[in-house]
Amino acid sequence: MSSDVAIVLFGNPATDRAASGLVGAGQQLAQQLGGSLHAIAVDAQTYQPESALTSIETICREMAPRAILLSNDTYSQEITPRLAHRLGGSAAGDAVAITPELRVTRQVYGGKAQAVIQLKRTPAVVWLRSRTFAPSILPLPAPRGEGARSEGEGPRIVERSSEAQGQARLEDARVIVAGGRGIGGPEGFASELQPLALLLGAQLAASRAACDAGWVPPALQVGQTGKKVAPDLYLAIGITGASQHMAGVSEAKQIAAINIDRDAPIFKHCRFGIVEDYRKVVPLLREKLSAMQR
Amino acid sequence: MNILVCMKQILDPEIPARDFRIDAARKEAERGSADLVANIFCENALETALQFRERSGGGRITVLSYGAASAEDMLRKALAMKADAAALVLNESDAQADPLAVAQILAAAARKLGDFDLILTGRESGDWGAGQTGGLLAEELQRPCVSFVDTVDVTGDKLRLRRQTDSGYEIVEAKPPIVLTITNAEHNVPRIPKVRDVMTAHRQPLTTFTLADLGVTVDPHAYYDVVELAVPRTETQCELVPGDTLDQKVDALARRLVEVTSAL
Numbered sequence: 001m002s003s004d005v006a007i008v009l010f011g012n013p014a015t016d017r018a019a020s021g022l023v024g025a026g027q028q029l030a031q032q033l034g035g036s037l038h039a040i041a042v043d044a045q046t047y048q049p050e051s052a053l054t055s056i057e058t059i060c061r062e063m064a065p066r067a068i069l070l071s072n073d074t075y076s077q078e079i080t081p082r083l084a085h086r087l088g089g090s091a092a093g094d095a096v097a098i099t100p101e102l103r104v105t106r107q108v109y110g111g112k113a114q115a116v117i118q119l120k121r122t123p124a125v126v127w128l129r130s131r132t133f134a135p136s137i138l139p140l141p142a143p144r145g146e147g148a149r150s151e152g153e154g155p156r157i158v159e160r161s162s163e164a165q166g167q168a169r170l171e172d173a174r175v176i177v178a179g180g181r182g183i184g185g186p187e188g189f190a191s192e193l194q195p196l197a198l199l200l201g202a203q204l205a206a207s208r209a210a211c212d213a214g215w216v217p218p219a220l221q222v223g224q225t226g227k228k229v230a231p232d233l234y235l236a237i238g239i240t241g242a243s244q245h246m247a248g249v250s251e252a253k254q255i256a257a258i259n260i261d262r263d264a265p266i267f268k269h270c271r272f273g274i275v276e277d278y279r280k281v282v283p284l285l286r287e288k289l290s291a292m293q294r
Numbered sequence: 295m296n297i298l299v300c301m302k303q304i305l306d307p308e309i310p311a312r313d314f315r316i317d318a319a320r321k322e323a324e325r326g327s328a329d330l331v332a333n334i335f336c337e338n339a340l341e342t343a344l345q346f347r348e349r350s351g352g353g354r355i356t357v358l359s360y361g362a363a364s365a366e367d368m369l370r371k372a373l374a375m376k377a378d379a380a381a382l383v384l385n386e387s388d389a390q391a392d393p394l395a396v397a398q399i400l401a402a403a404a405r406k407l408g409d410f411d412l413i414l415t416g417r418e419s420g421d422w423g424a425g426q427t428g429g430l431l432a433e434e435l436q437r438p439c440v441s442f443v444d445t446v447d448v449t450g451d452k453l454r455l456r457r458q459t460d461s462g463y464e465i466v467e468a469k470p471p472i473v474l475t476i477t478n479a480e481h482n483v484p485r486i487p488k489v490r491d492v493m494t495a496h497r498q499p500l501t502t503f504t505l506a507d508l509g510v511t512v513d514p515h516a517y518y519d520v521v522e523l524a525v526p527r528t529e530t531q532c533e534l535v536p537g538d539t540l541d542q543k544v545d546a547l548a549r550r551l552v553e554v555t556s557a558l
């Protein structure tokens with residue numbers, strides 16, 4: 001076993017912030033371990049679970065890295081434990097930190113607690129929470145590609161939806177405007193929050209309550225059972241801030257809130273806020289933001 | 295189709311943060327007054343299996359858990375929801391097993407219980423949330439695996455799966471035997487069992503195994519160990535934007551937002 005680190009890239013580090021953070025995390029860990037960094041590139045457009053896993057496994061056997069880092073996309077999450085099993089290593093997911101001793105920090109109990117987990121076998125195979133690691137500073141070594149392989153009898157992805165294609169992932173967003181039960185219906189999201197998000201260069205998100213009510217698509221859900229995000233600014237509107245929701249935003253650098261209830265738990269998590277009905281605040285806020293941008 | 299649904303009983307994740315305490319020595323949450331409940335994704339998995347059985351017009355569903363004796367309640371509820379059989383591998387030790395140990399135990403129990411075409415697990419648990427059981431179980435049993443599935447259908451001799459991805463969804467065609475991890479969707483919200491079925495479920499047989507019965511010895515911490523567990527102090531001082539009128543306050547808020555976002 002070497003002291004090297006391998007990263008598995010499903011995205012392009014030049015254009016994709018999560019991939020860039022992954023490269024940064026890989027560089028840091030390789031430096032701490034005194035080894036080199038290798039990259040394995042997998043084409044997400046043609047990904048098939050079994051063949052991708054086998055290809056990555058083959059490359060990793062040859063490279064024999066001490067740690068293999070992945071991002072938090074669907075495919076990375078899918079292959080992480082299986083890759084660890086095949087290589088005789090140990091896996092962990094949703095890491096917000098990893099040390100050269102292969103100790104991983106991650107949230108547990110729906111964000112109510114934080115655990116440090118000692119991985120006991122090598123390689124450590126770990127997928128990282130997006131945007132919690134500094135982006136890469138050094139150029140990436142030329143990646144090894146996934147070779148074409150026949151699928152055999154294995155499962156085969158036959159259709160990939162384009163519901164949210166072209167739209168940046170919530171996990172990679174720098175600014176997020178999120179609405180909760182307090183928004184009251186789909187109109188509030190469409191006519192108030194969406195235009196506000198546009199003005200702030202933000203992505204729109206929602207709490208589970210708003211998604212369950214069908215006001216916005218489930219892909220926008222942030223929280224314990226939704227996306228785990230780490231924006232620089234998270235503006236929570238009409239969101240009470242239950243721990244299940246906060247589990248998805250604990251890595252946000254700053255949280256701001258608009259809420260009618262001064263006692264809402266969200267005010268214990270945010271840096272600044274306003275206690276008012278969003279229906280009064282947001283139209284005025286949009287007006288002022290537009291004026292300031294002019 | 296012979297279907298196995300693996301389920302986990304956990305501390306109710308809905309308990310408010312103020313009632314949440316850590317047992318520092320055992321490195322797990324204190325039970326306190328919280329209920330023990332089925333992990334939601336495991337119930338989504340059972341619901342997905344039940345709907346698949348209804349649509350495909352047949353099949354047998356076995357529910358399996360590794361856990362304390364209290365997990366019997368969860369399995370009886372699964373029987374009331376109309377699973378056909380239930381089995382519990384009793385965790386007689388005090389120790390939490392790591393994900394590999396759990397997968398090895400479930401694999402041994404699955405082999406003992408029969409030949410399954412379809413094995414379903416939840417996407418992750420609401421307590422430790424490792425999200426590894428399904429993938430590791432697939433490897434233990436040397437089966438393929440598809441993750442984040444929310445619908446299972448059959449067309450001809452193939453399964454037609456819908457799974458959630460970052461950008462929406464994918465349709466996957468697969469042949470059994472296979473392991474699937476199930477995520478939540480509007481259409482797999484677990485059903486409420488009928489009162490009569492709850493009563494019946496209490497009289498139904500429930501197979502209990504010990505690890506010795508299964509002939510497995512596992513090291514519960516060969517894969518990983520929890521070395522620290524703490525409740526982070528997350529409370530921050532919220533600064534309410536200043537102003538006497540709504541207009542002044544919103545003005546201050548706008549300035550603050552512009553300041554923060556343009557500094558990014």
